[in-house]
Amino acid sequence: MAFKVIGENVLRVDGHTKVTGGAKYPADLALENMLYGKTLRSTKAHANFTIDTKKAENIHGVVGVLTAKDIPGKNCHGVLFKDHEAICESRVRRIGDPMAVVIAESERIAEKALESIEVAYEELAAVFDPEEAMKEEAPKIHGEDNTVFHFKIRRGNVDKAFEEAAVIVEDTYYTGAVDHAFLQPEAGIAYEEEDGTLTVIAATQYPHFDRMDIAGAMGMEEEEIRIINPAVGGAFGGREDLTLQIHLAVAAKKFKRPIKMVYDRKESFLAHCKRHPITMHCKTAADKDGKLLALKTRIVGDTGAYASWAVNVLRKAGVHITGPYEIPNVWVDSYAVYTNNPFAGAMRGFGATQPPIAHEQQMDRIAEKLGMDPFSIRRKNLFTLGSKTATEQVLRESVPLGRCLDALEAAMNEKPLPDENINYLEDLKERQAKKEGAWNEKNR
Amino acid sequence: MKTINLKINGRKRQIEIEENERLLDIIREGFHLTGTKEGCGEGECGACSVLLNGKLVNACMIMAFQAEDSEVITIEGLGENEKLDPIQQAFIDTGAVQCGFCTPGMVLSAKALLMKNPTPTKQEIRRGISGNLCRCTGYEKIVEAVELAAKRIAETD
Numbered sequence: 001m002a003f004k005v006i007g008e009n010v011l012r013v014d015g016h017t018k019v020t021g022g023a024k025y026p027a028d029l030a031l032e033n034m035l036y037g038k039t040l041r042s043t044k045a046h047a048n049f050t051i052d053t054k055k056a057e058n059i060h061g062v063v064g065v066l067t068a069k070d071i072p073g074k075n076c077h078g079v080l081f082k083d084h085e086a087i088c089e090s091r092v093r094r095i096g097d098p099m100a101v102v103i104a105e106s107e108r109i110a111e112k113a114l115e116s117i118e119v120a121y122e123e124l125a126a127v128f129d130p131e132e133a134m135k136e137e138a139p140k141i142h143g144e145d146n147t148v149f150h151f152k153i154r155r156g157n158v159d160k161a162f163e164e165a166a167v168i169v170e171d172t173y174y175t176g177a178v179d180h181a182f183l184q185p186e187a188g189i190a191y192e193e194e195d196g197t198l199t200v201i202a203a204t205q206y207p208h209f210d211r212m213d214i215a216g217a218m219g220m221e222e223e224e225i226r227i228i229n230p231a232v233g234g235a236f237g238g239r240e241d242l243t244l245q246i247h248l249a250v251a252a253k254k255f256k257r258p259i260k261m262v263y264d265r266k267e268s269f270l271a272h273c274k275r276h277p278i279t280m281h282c283k284t285a286a287d288k289d290g291k292l293l294a295l296k297t298r299i300v301g302d303t304g305a306y307a308s309w310a311v312n313v314l315r316k317a318g319v320h321i322t323g324p325y326e327i328p329n330v331w332v333d334s335y336a337v338y339t340n341n342p343f344a345g346a347m348r349g350f351g352a353t354q355p356p357i358a359h360e361q362q363m364d365r366i367a368e369k370l371g372m373d374p375f376s377i378r379r380k381n382l383f384t385l386g387s388k389t390a391t392e393q394v395l396r397e398s399v400p401l402g403r404c405l406d407a408l409e410a411a412m413n414e415k416p417l418p419d420e421n422i423n424y425l426e427d428l429k430e431r432q433a434k435k436e437g438a439w440n441e442k443n444r
Numbered sequence: 445m446k447t448i449n450l451k452i453n454g455r456k457r458q459i460e461i462e463e464n465e466r467l468l469d470i471i472r473e474g475f476h477l478t479g480t481k482e483g484c485g486e487g488e489c490g491a492c493s494v495l496l497n498g499k500l501v502n503a504c505m506i507m508a509f510q511a512e513d514s515e516v517i518t519i520e521g522l523g524e525n526e527k528l529d530p531i532q533q534a535f536i537d538t539g540a541v542q543c544g545f546c547t548p549g550m551v552l553s554a555k556a557l558l559m560k561n562p563t564p565t566k567q568e569i570r571r572g573i574s575g576n577l578c579r580c581t582g583y584e585k586i587v588e589a590v591e592l593a594a595k596r597i598a599e600t601d
Contacts, residue, residue: 015535019548023544
């Protein structure tokens with residue numbers, strides 16, 4: 001059988017519309033008789049609140065202000081747990097939680113009207129450190145326990161291995177929150193069709209999940225909801241949770257006119273998830289030849305105010321914390337924890353991106369202690385065909401890590417080792433300044 | 445309210461503007477040329493890049509009134525009739541387009557560069573598009589596309 005796609009260079013079907021500016025992203029769409037929505041968001045990380053929208057509603061050009069009581073069905077959504085409120089009813093759990101949506105004849109009127117909504121906050125004790133949040137006396141974000149998930153691996157006998165080890169390296173590594181900053185900020189349009197079908201057009205990664213959550217919030221059947229996914233201006237995991245979809249749907253049904261919402265960059269940062277900040281405490285042991293003997297690790301991921309994909313992300317982090325290395329004795333405790341921080345969810349790598357910060361530094365430091373070079377120690381421990389991972393998975397297919405390492409070593413050997421007598425930062429600055437001068441001369 | 449005249453994509457147009465409107469607003473909402481994108485609204489991302497009197501600008505950083513009597517080229521104004529500009533074609537051919545949201549700005553940025561410097565080095569291309577962010581991080585292919593476009597333009601001249 002001949003392949004038409006695999007191994008061939010295939011032109012993108014949407015290439016032409018994208019290079020000509022013809023591709024339609026949600027903010028590029030417009031419908032007749034359209035209204036615009038703007039979201040009021042919490043400025044407190046943890047608070048009870050009451051809201052008075054009367055003044056805003058009386059502004060000329062404002063057709064209404066949605067609050068939690070306008071959600072006709074269940075006021076909740078979420079990819080795993082339904083722990084988000086579509087519009088918060090009386091309590092906010094993070095800065096940026098949606099509290100009301102102004103619907104107006106123009107974007108400017110809607111924006112201006114946000115200032116006329118009166119909010120009275122009663123601040124609650126908040127917690128921003130996941131270690132603190134795990135303690136019994138910590139303020140609770142949802143329910144009775146802030147620990148969303150605990151993943152364990154118990155393989156072999158780590159304590160015995162540590163006793164027999166020639167070298168042990170132990171330290172704590174931390175990775176911060178990261179925003180996807182996809183280039184197209186959230187935007188969308190919703191309208192009711194003649195037969196009552198509610199259509200929501202929004203750039204999304206999960207049209208089917210969106211439909212399920214919108215149907216739930218609207219108290220409608222999924223068949224009555226239609227999701228259209230137009231051109232999507234980047235996502236990288238950041239469009240897996242809902243943002244404006246339910247707001248659009250509720251407003252379109254209530255006001256019987258098409259509704260458009262467009263976030264600016266600042267609101268985009270407030271609205272969607274981040275990469276989980278993860279703290280990884282690792283204790284790694286090796287014998288005198290550099291063969292890994294044991295890893296004991298405690299991983300704590302801060303999922304912020306909402307769980308999103310925390311379970312999957314911290315499970316993956318727990319699986320990947322061994323690195324691509326055979327380790328006979330492994331003990332992993334990986335936790336996902338609620339705090340009042342921005343919520344974390346899917347982002348490029350999904351929990352596999354953070355662990356290398358820890359396991360690769362551990363490898364370098366073990367090598368250093370044993371006087372080995374960093375390549376040799378990795379080669380000695382790499383997964384190969386037939387290796388068993390810490391979760392007892394047997395790798396039966398392609399495992400080309402050795403080849404990858406060979407290529408890396410060859411590439412690194414092409415460049416001379418740094419000369420201790422050169423101040424590289426100063427040198428770089430000098431060379432850049434020179435280049436800049438030349439570039440300006442040529443192009444300005 | 446104020447009425448201004450300008451030439452946009454080769455056509456003379458007149459438009460009523462508000463004092464606080466940006467060039468980006470009149471391009472997208474006034475002329476419905478939605479190929480020009482808004483990514484950040486503060487001149488960081490380059491998604492709204494257009495050519496103003498032949499010079500590359502961020503349309504979110506120019507007030508509409510500043511465009512009076514000017515000539516503006518947006519992504520819709522590139523190429524002739526149905527024929528794509530060589531830069532646009534090169535972006536398709538090299539696979540330099542992913543989500544596409546940075547593409548119009550990238551193409552115009554490349555256009556501005558090649559107008560001044562038809563034979564740029566890789567380094568000069570990188571420098572030329574340094575005001576445009578691609579969050580899909582497809583920079584390698586974009587640089588290749590600009591190289592290919594420069595080569596093709598040189599061959600036809």
